[in-house]
Amino acid sequence: MLKVENLTTRYGRIEVLHGIDLEVAEGEIVSVIGANGAGKTTLLRCLSGVQPISGGSIRFRGEPLTAAPHKRAGLGLGHSPEGRQIFTNLSVEENLRLGGYSRKGATREDIAEAYEMFPILGEKRHLPAGGLSGGQQQMLAIGRALMSRPACLLLDEPSMGLAPLLQKQIFDTVEELKARGVTVLLVEQNAYGALKISDRGYVMETGRITMSGPSAELVADPRIREAYLGV
Amino acid sequence: MDAFLQFVFSGLTVGAVYALVALGFTIIYNASDVVNFAQGEFVMLGGMITWFAHDAGLPLWAAALIAIALTSLVGVALNKLAIEPARGAPVISIIIITIGASILIQGAAQLVFDKQIHRYPAFSGDAPIEVMGATILPQSIWVILGALAVFVALWLFFTRTLMGKAVLATANNRLAAQLVGIDTGGIMTLSFALSAAIGALAGVLVTPITLVSYDVGVALALKGFAGAMLGGMGNPKGALVGGLVLGLLEALTAGYLSSQYKDAVAFIVILGVLFVMPQGLFGKTAAERV
Numbered sequence: 001m002l003k004v005e006n007l008t009t010r011y012g013r014i015e016v017l018h019g020i021d022l023e024v025a026e027g028e029i030v031s032v033i034g035a036n037g038a039g040k041t042t043l044l045r046c047l048s049g050v051q052p053i054s055g056g057s058i059r060f061r062g063e064p065l066t067a068a069p070h071k072r073a074g075l076g077l078g079h080s081p082e083g084r085q086i087f088t089n090l091s092v093e094e095n096l097r098l099g100g101y102s103r104k105g106a107t108r109e110d111i112a113e114a115y116e117m118f119p120i121l122g123e124k125r126h127l128p129a130g131g132l133s134g135g136q137q138q139m140l141a142i143g144r145a146l147m148s149r150p151a152c153l154l155l156d157e158p159s160m161g162l163a164p165l166l167q168k169q170i171f172d173t174v175e176e177l178k179a180r181g182v183t184v185l186l187v188e189q190n191a192y193g194a195l196k197i198s199d200r201g202y203v204m205e206t207g208r209i210t211m212s213g214p215s216a217e218l219v220a221d222p223r224i225r226e227a228y229l230g231v
Numbered sequence: 232m233d234a235f236l237q238f239v240f241s242g243l244t245v246g247a248v249y250a251l252v253a254l255g256f257t258i259i260y261n262a263s264d265v266v267n268f269a270q271g272e273f274v275m276l277g278g279m280i281t282w283f284a285h286d287a288g289l290p291l292w293a294a295a296l297i298a299i300a301l302t303s304l305v306g307v308a309l310n311k312l313a314i315e316p317a318r319g320a321p322v323i324s325i326i327i328i329t330i331g332a333s334i335l336i337q338g339a340a341q342l343v344f345d346k347q348i349h350r351y352p353a354f355s356g357d358a359p360i361e362v363m364g365a366t367i368l369p370q371s372i373w374v375i376l377g378a379l380a381v382f383v384a385l386w387l388f389f390t391r392t393l394m395g396k397a398v399l400a401t402a403n404n405r406l407a408a409q410l411v412g413i414d415t416g417g418i419m420t421l422s423f424a425l426s427a428a429i430g431a432l433a434g435v436l437v438t439p440i441t442l443v444s445y446d447v448g449v450a451l452a453l454k455g456f457a458g459a460m461l462g463g464m465g466n467p468k469g470a471l472v473g474g475l476v477l478g479l480l481e482a483l484t485a486g487y488l489s490s491q492y493k494d495a496v497a498f499i500v501i502l503g504v505l506f507v508m509p510q511g512l513f514g515k516t517a518a519e520r521v
């Protein structure tokens with residue numbers, strides 16, 4: 001589905017990703033874990049094109065991915081960005097409709113499906129999205145990204161800032177997406193939550209992948225247990 | 232009473248022009264949070280180019296279409312050459328850039344055209360129409376209908392179309408707009424073109440009444456800005472009502488006090504709005520916007 005080879009990028013003159021290799025097969029949940037500033041968000045930004053790459057290549061569904069950023073949603077690459085980035089002055093429903101912009105606007109059915117997945121959004125459909133709580137905004141960000149019917153969904157720290165119960169709900173949702181056939185690349189600081197639901201995982205440190213493997217093995221690895229799981 | 236009605240008619244006419252300028256502000260503000268002080272120059276160009284093309288022998292309607300099209304191109308160029316390169320700069324810097332652009336456009340108009348005052352014939356003659364003891368020029372009706380038509384079109388655009396929502400989304404969060412597939416660069420181009428076209432339309436409509444010369448833009452930008460502030464920046468309904476109210480206040484001040492005070496009205500309105508109700512008549516409260 002997604003194949004990243006030797007990817008580098010820089011902010012100004014400072015290189016922050018130093019040759020990332022990463023692969024996501026169709027139907028998988030793959031997690032990327034790592035500390036603050038490791039470059040996880042930057043990696044996702046490169047994939048959706050809002051951050052230009054300075055070297056290496058990205059292949060998406062077998063083709064080199066070089067389209068302009070705004071064309072990538074239409075190719076089947078959804079991105080729920082760090083910090084949610086919802087359209088605060090538009091209503092919940094308008095956010096969802098715009099989520100399907102690449103398909104000329106989300107259909108009624110798509111929006112109804114999002115409300116089924118997150119009933120609270122249905123209750124607040126006509127309210128300004130800026131007034132939602134953090135958890136609700138996260139649901140909206142995921143729902144909005146789904147409105148383009150992505151084959152592959154990039155999720156940047158969906159559990160950030162949420163109470164444990166809400167975190168669990170979000171992780172359950174990600175598993176449900178997998179069951180519906182959506183491939184997911186999940187970036188998380190909640191390493192345990194992410195590894196528990198993912199098939200494979202990558203560990204990122206200061207712009208490099210330092211470990212990778214099946215999530216079950218990573219969870220059991222003493223180095224990871226010490227560095228990321230706090231045990 | 233007749234005098235009052237007469238003032239109202241003249242107030243509605245200038246007010247409709249202010250409303251058109253304010254509507255132009257609205258679009259660019261909605262797409263980028265920038266107040267484009269070159270908006271008044273679009274009005275000047277609309278009038279000047281129409282006069283020039285008409286003078287060169289084209290029928291008035293063709294001259295007007297050319298003026299609107301060329302002014303749209305100027306709007307697009309303004310965005311591409313001056314606004315876009317400054318992207319990421321604080322909004323206040325970009326606003327200052329638009330003031331610079333306004334001065335530049337005036338200078339260019341002086342060179343390309345001339346420094347004379349011009350007019351061309353009214354669309355439906357100059358015979359005043361009598362209404363309840365007062366009179367109104369047919370051209371005034373053109374101006375007022377023009378403002379209403381643009382308002383309705385914009386209101387439908389922003390509330391009923393996906394593209395209109397995409398404009399709002401682009402201003403609210405450019406990153407997220409790109410991620411959902413909105414060509415944010417294209418939206419900016421569209422906004423400047425549309426806004427310039429509306430300004431030019433105002434110039435086309437009002438020149439037979441108020442005449443045009445290279446330097447009419449600055450005052451119009453200020454008045455339109457005052458109207459937009461009064462109505463609430465970013466809201467088409469606010470732009471329409473704010474522009475009309477400002478025009479009426481001016482006409483009544485000129486009529487009952489002195490025309491010397493007329494131009495002070497806009498400034499008093501700006502100050503009053505800033506102090507008393509910064510969000511204007513129809514503007515969203517800060518809480519809703521953030």
Ligand SMILES: Nc1ncnc2c1ncn2[C@@H]1O[C@H](COP(=O)(O)OP(=O)(O)OP(=O)(O)O)[C@@H](O)[C@H]1O
Nearest residue numbers: 011016034035036037038039040041042043082189
């Ligand atoms: N816009 C920017 N300009 C300059 N440097 C940046 C920018 N954004 C991120 N960086 C730097 O790039 C590096 C990677 O940041 P990035 O946000 O990708 O990390 P992250 O793994 O997502 O961190 P977090 O877990 O805190 O979200 C950091 O050193 C950061 O300081």
Ligand SMILES: [Mg+2]
Nearest residue numbers: 040041042082
């Ligand atoms: Mg991050």
